[in-house]
Structure formats: C-alpha cells, structure tokens
Amino acid sequence: MTSKLQDLTERKKQQRRAEQEKEKKKQEAKAKLNKLLEKQAKKKQDTADADRQEAEEKIEDLIGQALNTPRKTSGALGATVIDQLRNHLAICWSPPPGAAGADSLIVDIIVRLNNRAEVQDVEIVDKARMNRDSTFKAAARAARRAVVDCSPLPLPLDNHDTWKELQFEFDPRFITRS
Amino acid sequence: MTNRILVLIAALGLLAACETASKDSGDAAGTAASSSSSTSASASSADSSSSAAQTPAEELASIGDAVFFDYDSSALSDDAKATLSAQAAFLAANPSITITVEGHCDERGTREYNLALGERRASSARDYLVAQGVNAARIKTISYGKERPSFIGSNPYAYSKNRRAVSIIK
Amino acid sequence: MMMPTPLRLMKTAQMAVMAVLAVLATLMPMPMTGGGVAFAQTEKITITEGSIEPTPIGIADFTDETGKPGVLGRQVAEIIANDLNGSGMFRSEDSAYLIPPPSDPSIKPDFSEWAPLGVKALLVGSATENSNGMIQIVFILWDVVTEREIIAGEGEVSEVGLRRISHQIADLVFESWTGDSGYFDTRIVFVEESGPADKRVKRLAIMDQDGHNPTYLTNGSSLVLTPRFSPLVQEIAYLDYFNDEPSVYLMNVSTGRSELLGSFPGMTFAPRFSFDGKKLIMSLAQNGLTDIYEMDLATQQQRQLTNSPSIDTSPSYSPDGDKIVFNSDRGGSQQIYVMDSNGRNVRRISFGKGRYATPVWSPRGDIIAFTKMHKGEFFIGVMNTDGTGERLLARGFLVEAPTWAPNGRVLMYFKQNPTNEDGSGGESYLYRIDITGFNERRMITPSFASDPAWSPTLP
Numbered sequence: 001m002t003s004k005l006q007d008l009t010e011r012k013k014q015q016r017r018a019e020q021e022k023e024k025k026k027q028e029a030k031a032k033l034n035k036l037l038e039k040q041a042k043k044k045q046d047t048a049d050a051d052r053q054e055a056e057e058k059i060e061d062l063i064g065q066a067l068n069t070p071r072k073t074s075g076a077l078g079a080t081v082i083d084q085l086r087n088h089l090a091i092c093w094s095p096p097p098g099a100a101g102a103d104s105l106i107v108d109i110i111v112r113l114n115n116r117a118e119v120q121d122v123e124i125v126d127k128a129r130m131n132r133d134s135t136f137k138a139a140a141r142a143a144r145r146a147v148v149d150c151s152p153l154p155l156p157l158d159n160h161d162t163w164k165e166l167q168f169e170f171d172p173r174f175i176t177r178s
Numbered sequence: 179m180t181n182r183i184l185v186l187i188a189a190l191g192l193l194a195a196c197e198t199a200s201k202d203s204g205d206a207a208g209t210a211a212s213s214s215s216s217t218s219a220s221a222s223s224a225d226s227s228s229s230a231a232q233t234p235a236e237e238l239a240s241i242g243d244a245v246f247f248d249y250d251s252s253a254l255s256d257d258a259k260a261t262l263s264a265q266a267a268f269l270a271a272n273p274s275i276t277i278t279v280e281g282h283c284d285e286r287g288t289r290e291y292n293l294a295l296g297e298r299r300a301s302s303a304r305d306y307l308v309a310q311g312v313n314a315a316r317i318k319t320i321s322y323g324k325e326r327p328s329f330i331g332s333n334p335y336a337y338s339k340n341r342r343a344v345s346i347i348k
Numbered sequence: 349m350m351m352p353t354p355l356r357l358m359k360t361a362q363m364a365v366m367a368v369l370a371v372l373a374t375l376m377p378m379p380m381t382g383g384g385v386a387f388a389q390t391e392k393i394t395i396t397e398g399s400i401e402p403t404p405i406g407i408a409d410f411t412d413e414t415g416k417p418g419v420l421g422r423q424v425a426e427i428i429a430n431d432l433n434g435s436g437m438f439r440s441e442d443s444a445y446l447i448p449p450p451s452d453p454s455i456k457p458d459f460s461e462w463a464p465l466g467v468k469a470l471l472v473g474s475a476t477e478n479s480n481g482m483i484q485i486v487f488i489l490w491d492v493v494t495e496r497e498i499i500a501g502e503g504e505v506s507e508v509g510l511r512r513i514s515h516q517i518a519d520l521v522f523e524s525w526t527g528d529s530g531y532f533d534t535r536i537v538f539v540e541e542s543g544p545a546d547k548r549v550k551r552l553a554i555m556d557q558d559g560h561n562p563t564y565l566t567n568g569s570s571l572v573l574t575p576r577f578s579p580l581v582q583e584i585a586y587l588d589y590f591n592d593e594p595s596v597y598l599m600n601v602s603t604g605r606s607e608l609l610g611s612f613p614g615m616t617f618a619p620r621f622s623f624d625g626k627k628l629i630m631s632l633a634q635n636g637l638t639d640i641y642e643m644d645l646a647t648q649q650q651r652q653l654t655n656s657p658s659i660d661t662s663p664s665y666s667p668d669g670d671k672i673v674f675n676s677d678r679g680g681s682q683q684i685y686v687m688d689s690n691g692r693n694v695r696r697i698s699f700g701k702g703r704y705a706t707p708v709w710s711p712r713g714d715i716i717a718f719t720k721m722h723k724g725e726f727f728i729g730v731m732n733t734d735g736t737g738e739r740l741l742a743r744g745f746l747v748e749a750p751t752w753a754p755n756g757r758v759l760m761y762f763k764q765n766p767t768n769e770d771g772s773g774g775e776s777y778l779y780r781i782d783i784t785g786f787n788e789r790r791m792i793t794p795s796f797a798s799d800p801a802w803s804p805t806l807p
Contacts, residue, residue, distance in 0.1 A: 093398035096526040138527030145493045167392045288705040288719050290618040294638035294659040301636030330545050332766035
C-alpha cells in the first residue's frame with residue numbers, strides 16, 4: 001500500500017519536473033524566438049507571422065523530442081481501442097519513404113466519422129503549411145489517404161459520440177529509425 | 179667502363195634469377211615484351227655480344243625496363259634497386275637518351291587513388307635513378323594508375339606484374 | 349537534342365483544388381493556431397508506425413485522337429513507368445493496360461475499376477498530334493483512394509522532344525506524390541570503354557539518365573577519366589592525357605570545346621565542383637606527393653589545402669561549402685577524412701573494417717557515399733557525415749565511383765567483372781540503386797562504361 005503511494009507521489013514529482021522542464025524550455029525558446037522576431041519585424045512584417053507559426057511548430061516538436069514523452073491518450077476511447085486504431089492505420093499508412101526532414105513532417109488531421117465508423121471527412125489542420133510546403137503537402141495527403149483507405153475504422157459502434165470526430169497525429173519518424 | 183659492364187652483368191644475373199623464380203616474364207612490359215623474355219632465356223649470350231644489333235630500346239629491355247612493387251606500396255625491393263642501377267648505368271652510357279618512367283597499379287584499388295599511387299611509384303623509381311647520378315632533367319614521370327595493365331587477368335600473379343614502374347625511351 | 353519542352357501545370361486543376369480547399373474552410377470555422385494544440389473535446393491519437401513500400405501506381409497508356417491508347421501514348425507511359433520504377437518509390441502495375449483509360453483525361457476515371465488492382469495512384473493522359481505536326485500532351489495524376497486530383501499539366505513538343513517531356517511528367521508525378529524533388533530530366537556523363545583490357549580505348553560520352561540518346565564527347569585519341577558535372581550543367585571537368593600530360597580540363601558540353609584548367613607543375617586529377625559551381629577542387633601529384641588544391645573558376649586563383657607526405661585525393665565539398673571530405677592514406681591505409689574548407693581541422697571518419705575510398709557528399713548534405721574494399725571484395729555504401737551509420741548498398745568483384753542523383757535518393761556507380769587470362773571478361777557497366785538499397789539496375793550503354801557522373805536537373 002505504502003509502496004504504491006510512494007510510487008504515485010514519485011510519478012507525480014516526475015510529471016511536475018517534466019512539466020517544469022517543458023515550461024522552461026518553452027520560455028527559453030520563446031525568448032529566443034521573440035528576439036529573432038523583433039529583428040525580423042523591422043525588416044518584413046508580412047513574413048514574420050508565417051515564420052512565427054513555423055517556429056512555434058518547431059518549438060513544439062523540439063520540446064516533444066527533448067522530453068520524449070508520447071502524448072497522453074487517457075480519454076474516453078480507452079487504450080485497447082486506440083491500440084486497435086494504431087494497428088489498423090499502420091497497414092494503410094505509407095508516408096513517402098525517407099521524406100526529407102521526416103522529423104518536421106508530423107501531420108495533424110481531424111477525421112469525422114458517421115455512426116458506422118466510416119470516414120466522412122478529413123481535414124488537414126495546418127492548411128497554411130499545406131499550401132506553401134510541397135513536402136508537407138505530400139505527407140498530409142499520405143495521412144488523409146491512410147484514414148480513407150482504412151475506412152471504416154475499428155471503433156465500438158455503440159459509442160458514436162465519443163469518436164464522431166477524432167484528431168490524429170501522423171508522426172513519420174519511424175522512417176529514419178528503420 | 180669496365181665497372182659499368184660488371185654492374186650490367188651483375189644486374190642481368192639478378193634479373194635472370196628473379197625471372198626464373200617467377201612463372202613467366204611473358205609480356206611484362208608492354209611494347210618491349212618479347213625481347214625481355216628472350217633475354218632471360220639466353221642471358222649468357224648477352225655479355226658476349228653486348229649491344230651488337232640491339233636498338234637502345236631493346237638494350238633497355240634486356241637490362242630490365244620494369245621494376246615491381248608490393249600491394250599499395252612504392253618501396254623499392256632489392257631486385258628493383260638492382261634493375262634501376264643497371265638502368266642508371268645504361269643511361270650513363272647513352273647520354274643522349276631521355277626516358278619516361280610510367281607508374282602503374284593493379285586493378286584492386288580505386289581509380290583516383292591508383293593514379294596517385296602510380297605517380298608515387300614512378301617518382302620512387304625516378305628518385306633512385308637520380309640518386310645513381312642520372313640528371314633529373316632526363317627523366318619524366320607519368321602515372322597511368324590501373325588503366326594500362328601489361329598482364330591480363332584477375333589473379334595475384336597478374337596483379338604482381340601490373341604493380342610496376344616502366345622506363346620507356348623517348 | 350535537349351531543347352526545352354514547355355510543360356506547364358494546368359490552371360483548371362489548380363483552381364479545382366483551391367475551390368475544394370475553400371469549401372472545406374467554410375465548413376470548418378475552427379481556427380487552428382500552432383499545429384500542436386490539442387482539440388478541445390477530442391483526444392489526439394498519435395500514429396507512429398506505418399509501412400514503407402513503393403506506391404503501387406497505375407500508368408495508363410496515353411490516349412490518341414481516337415480516345416484509345418495510341419503508339420506515342422504507349423511510349424510516354426513506358427518512359428514514365430521506367431523512371432518511376434527505377435526510383436524505388438513507385439511500383440507500376442503491369443496489368444494497368446487491361447483497363448481502358450478515360451477517352452479524354454478531362455473525364456474523371458472510374459476508380460472502382462482501378463482500385464481492385466491495389467493501385468493508390470493513377471496517371472492518365474493523352475498524346476495527340478495537332479495541325480502543326482506537334483504533339484499535344486495532357487496528363488492528370490489521381491489519388492485513387494481519396495479520388496482527388498493531385499496534379500495536372502499540359503505541354504506541346506515535336507516528336508524528338510517526346511522522351512524529355514515524359515521525363516518531366518515523371519518528375520512532376522514524383523514531386524507531387526513524394527514531396528521530394530525529381531531527377532528524371534537529367535543526364536549522365538561517363539567513360540565509354542572499348543577494346544581489350546590492356547589497350548582500352550576510353551571516351552567521354554553523355555546520355556539521358558535512363559540510358560537513351562548516348563553521344564560521344566571525345567574521340568578516344570587520348571585517355572580520359574573521371575568526368576564530373578558542374579552544377580550549372582553546361583560544363584564538365586575531367587582528366588585528359590592529352591599530349592601525355594595528364595591534367596584536368598573543362599569542357600563545354602553544348603559546344604564540345606575543352607580548355608586546360610590552370611597550370612600546375614604536375615598531374616592534376618580527381619576534380620569536383622563546389623555546389624555553387626564557383627570552385628573546383630582536385631588533386632595535384634608531383635614528386636610522389638598528392639595534395640588537394642582548390643581553384644576559383646572565375647579568377648583561376650589556386651590554393652593548396654592539404655600538405656602531407658601522404659596521398660590526399662578524391663575530394664568532395666559539402667553542399668554548404670563549409671567542409672571537404674576526401675580520401676587519404678595518412679594513417680597507413682586508405683580512409684575517409686573530413687576537413688574544413690580551408691584545410692584545417694582534419695579528422696578521420698571511417699573506422700570500419702577495410703579500406704575506404706571515393707567519398708562523395710550527398711546533395712542533401714546528410715550522408716556520404718563511398719567505395720569500400722574489404723577481404724577481396726568491393727562495396728558501395730553510405731555513412732553519416734561523422735562516419736556513423738554505415739550501410740553497404742552494393743557489392744561485387746569491383747564496384748566503384750558512386751555519383752548522386754541531384755535529389756540525393758539514387759546512386760550510380762560502375763561494376764567490373766574479373767578478367768580471364770585469355771583476355772575475355774573484364775566488362776564494366778553502370779549500375780544504379782536507390783539509397784534504401786533496393787532496386788539495383790544495370791544501365792544500358794553502347795559498350796562498356798565506367799565513372800558515371802550525374803548532371804543536376806536540366807534547366
């Protein structure tokens with residue numbers, strides 16, 4: 001009993017530490033970014049916004065990599081369902097192999113499903129990048145193709161409300177690992 | 179003069195010994211191929227009729243126009259030094275002759291590295307000749323890397339024949 | 349021969365895509381700032397595993413005036429399929445010809461006919477002769493799964509330009525599908541070899557990257573070796589034994605004229621251009637020493653970069669020009685070293701078993717290709733720029749001289765067979781392989797060939 005408690009407090013401590021670290025890194029990165037942006041703003045106001053967006057994405061990525069913490073999926077779906085989805089999509093998803101800079105090609109999509117778990121609509125979250133970055137565009141198309149190809153998704157049909165809209169993050173870094 | 183002839187004869191003796199040890203001197207040195215093999219077979223006749231009907235090229239071939247190297251090496255063996263000493267004597271006896279020393283490699287290396295290695299072999303032979311008193315201005319060097327094998331075949335014997343520096347009269 | 353073929357993307361297609369995007373935007377009034385922000389109600393599911401395999405693609409024979417697959421259209425489809433298959437990123441479905449393509453590319457294909465073939469992509473198009481005797485080409489690439497148009501374009505060429513426009517279409521298919529730059533509209537310069545092993549005649553030759561249209565650049569009167577393309581296309585640097593003075597020459601590929609590069613006191617060889625095309629780096633051998641020199645092509649000013657009693661050769665710049673990778677035996681045997689572009693900070697990067705040679709920096713900058721010799725065998729491999737992550741891609745009795753496709757995805761090199769004592773054997777051929785290590789293919793050349801060098805993408 002006590003050991004479990006300690007375990008829990010230890011984990012909470014770790015969590016807090018990780019959060020602090022994350023926050024610190026974010027602050028540092030933001031400070032750097034702000035300096036950079038101030039300089040750029042003087043030169044070109046119109047490109048600065050795009051740069052900031054890109055830089056923020058990069059920061060998110062870097063923090064994610066640094067902490068090496070997979071994003072928590074402790075929601076209503078449950079671990080088993082999510083594992084099933086992962087296994088299912090792994091077969092349908094074939095990102096361009098060796099895409100240049102695979103670590104910056106993470107694609108977020110929102111998938112809308114009918115009550116038979118059939119994919120009705122796929123939305124690429126970062127439309128701005130979709131339009132300006134052809135490498136990202138190809139990666140985004142591959143993500144969209146994966147969910148459409150895999151439709152219907154393996155989901156508990158009695159629970160439509162919990163999954164009528166799902167957000168996926170397709171992270172192609174396994175390409176460079178293999 | 180007598181000294182030189184003695185050196186020459188000594189060199190020929192060495193050459194003959196070296197040639198009989200190997201399988202065949204065949205076409206070891208490109209253009210001068212046939213004459214060099216006949217020489218080792220009749221080494222004794224060489225000293226009696228030293229340069230009676232021989233052209234300078236034939237004479238150089240009979241002395242030994244090629245020296246051979248170990249794998250990835252430009253170091254001169256004792257055999258090579260003896261041959262080059264004989265070449266130096268020949269050049270001293272024929273002061274109007276200028277030569278080109280060609281450096282070559284076997285095919286078991288990459289093209290660009292072998293160009294450098296061939297140059298190193300040619301320079302090694304040239305330096306020895308100069309040390310024997312030959313005027314450096316009479317010797318030109320060129321490297322062919324692995325592009326001009328004299329002995330055809332992908333086997334250790336052919337490779338040993340192709341790792342060479344050959345003196346050619348110009 | 350290589351006249352530019354105007355190939356332009358179709359406006360209608362772009363507008364259609366934009367329209368779809370606009371509709372989506374109105375449907376979704378969800379402002380998303382910063383890609384990583386989580387959705388309010390839903391949870392984010394991270395997918396970290398997928399499959400890596402070539403995309404199955406259907407390439408329909410392009411249709412002619414009658415709306416049926418035509419002779420020219422079949423040729424176009426074959427050229428494109430060959431390009432895409434060779435990249436290792438696509439696998440064209442052989443049975444695609446069984447399904448009749450739409451009679452006009454503007455008609456949306458019936459995807460339910462194509463899907464059973466397992467193809468994810470579908471290329472349809474037409475090649476029709478117009479009244480000026482020119483060939484009108486239209487093409488559309490479809491995503492079979494989402495039934496979306498990926499890219500569309502059109503162009504007009506004479507029959508001579510048919511191969512080139514087909515390569516350009518293959519480039520567009522490759523680029524739009526993979527997000528990577530294509531390399532099919534490129535050429536290869538190489539050493540064409542003929543005659544017996546001890547009297548090989550070597551000539552410079554140039555051909556399209558798929559082996560077509562070979563042309564000689566030199567006549568074989570002097571020995572020529574190691575051609576390299578300028579990143580500005582029109583020029584190659586190579587070693588020529590003209591007048592028995594082996595030196596680096598520059599040749600203008602379109603005029604065929606050559607000039608001696610600089611004046612050096614010994615043999616210059618192993619040339620390579622910097623990625624900006626402004627400098628040439630090479631070896632100078634004299635008195636048994638081989639060092640690396642750099643030459644500014646505009647001013648002809650030369651600078652010595654290495655000064656060691658060893659052989660320093662096969663230099664290659666990094667794409668940013670900051671570093672140089674080269675081959676040296678300074679440690680006793682041939683190994684690969686990297687130095688700063690001013691010659692300082694030399695460090696060895698190859699530490700595997702065997703000898704290493706001919707390092708070539710990838711145009712992407714992340715890896716270095718090399719030749720390796722170990723236990724009587726030769727290998728072509730790649731390693732990271734710090735020497736880690738060595739992967740061997742090809743092997744043989746003799747494989748040598750890798751060159752990069754301009755997008756850094758494919759390597760070409762040459763392979764030579766052993767020579768027999770009767771003079772037979774010793775054939776050398778060009779091969780290519782994609783950097784995943786699959787798809788090794790022999791290039792068709794007029795006779796034996798060695799020392800390939802890939803051009804940048806053509807202007």
